[in-house]
Amino acid sequence: MLTALVALPLLIGLIHFSNQTFFNLLVLLVAMIGLFEFYAMALPKELELERVVAILCGFISGAVVCWQRIDLLLLVLVISFGTLSVLFLLRMREINSAVHNLVYAFFGIIYVPLFLSHVALLREFEHGREWLYFSLVIAMVGDSAAYFVGSAIGRTKLSPLISPNKTVEGALGGLAGSVVGAWLVKMLFLPQASYSLVLFMAFFLAIFGQLGDLFESMLKRCFAVKDSGSIIPGHGGVLDRLDSLLFVFPVAYYCVLYFG
Incomplete structure (x- = not known):
């Protein structure tokens, strides 16, 4: 309850008074924390490099949406998937688990930063x-x-x-x-x-x-x-x-x- 009482006024203040650049950066920060949590659940602990690269891909993908460069989004996603595919291929120990982990890694980019970054787009409307x-x-x-x-x-x-x-x-x-x-x-x-x-x-x-x-x-x-x-x-x-x-x-x- 105490957390909610502190967080709600802060959230309202950030939505209403912050400029769009600061708001976008805040959205990306929250998205990266959420993506880190997702990978902590979904990916084995030993895949530290894969997590770091996937989070970086998620940050870039989210930033492209937040700053409305939708024309670059498909390119960023293709490069992200290609990069992660090569990384998992080169470092895999077992084929089935590598495929599952690759799917989780790419899905996390869609699920957290891409979905959440729509809040920045929504705020920019009249x-x-x-x-x-x-x-x-x-x-x-x-x-x-x-x-x-x-x-x-x-x-x-x-x-x-x-x-x-x-x-x-x-x-x-x-x-x-x-x-x-x-x-x-x-x-x-x-x-x-x-x-x-x-x-x-x-x-x-x-x-x-x-x-x-x-x-x-x-x-x-x-x-x-x-x-x-x-x-x-x-x-x-x-x-x-x-x-x-x-x-x-x-x-x-x-x-x-x-x-x-």
């Missing part, structure tokens, strides 16, 4: 800060509502193999909470946005937020870890806090881009 608040509220309120509703009346398991504590009732409660939160942000910060767009985005962002949460839970079960890290007191790692947002930010960006 009213981008407000759309960013909108996305955060949908994810955070939906997560809290899902927890409380699921704890109170949850009976039907949503995905017992991935997360035994999550329920269908909790998911529906989270969806309702996200819609209410979205409506409040629309009234306070986005009066120009149409109700149809707000409802459409609230619905899809809430669904993708819950999918992001489930997906990270699946990864942790796959890698047999409880938390992605321990950098945030009482909250685990950076990926544990970003789970739903990694799916929410790209969806929010493309919704505003094409429909906003």
Whole structure:
């Protein structure tokens, strides 16, 4: 609770008052910490060089997106995959594990820095800060509502193999909470946005937020870890806090881009 009370005002201040360059660098820093956590779960400890190279590739890929050089993104990804392929090929001890580790290494670049860097793109829209608040509220309120509703009346398991504590009732409660939160942000910060767009985005962002949460839970079960890290007191790692947002930010960006 104390961590949240300190972090929330700081987050609002950074979103609202920092310039775009500083914000982009902050996004990349968070992405690199998250990517480090992902590789700590996914890759064997002895693959230190592969981790360093993959994190460097992730940094460059994320920077290309943050600074809107999308024309370079495909080139960067191709070079990254080629570099990692050669590295794993030259240093492999066993073919199957080398292929698995290569897939994990490249997937991490897509999953963390590329997905997260959409928050920098979202902020650069007209009213981008407000759309960013909108996305955060949908994810955070939906997560809290899902927890409380699921704890109170949850009976039907949503995905017992991935997360035994999550329920269908909790998911529906989270969806309702996200819609209410979205409506409040629309009234306070986005009066120009149409109700149809707000409802459409609230619905899809809430669904993708819950999918992001489930997906990270699946990864942790796959890698047999409880938390992605321990950098945030009482909250685990950076990926544990970003789970739903990694799916929410790209969806929010493309919704505003094409429909906003």
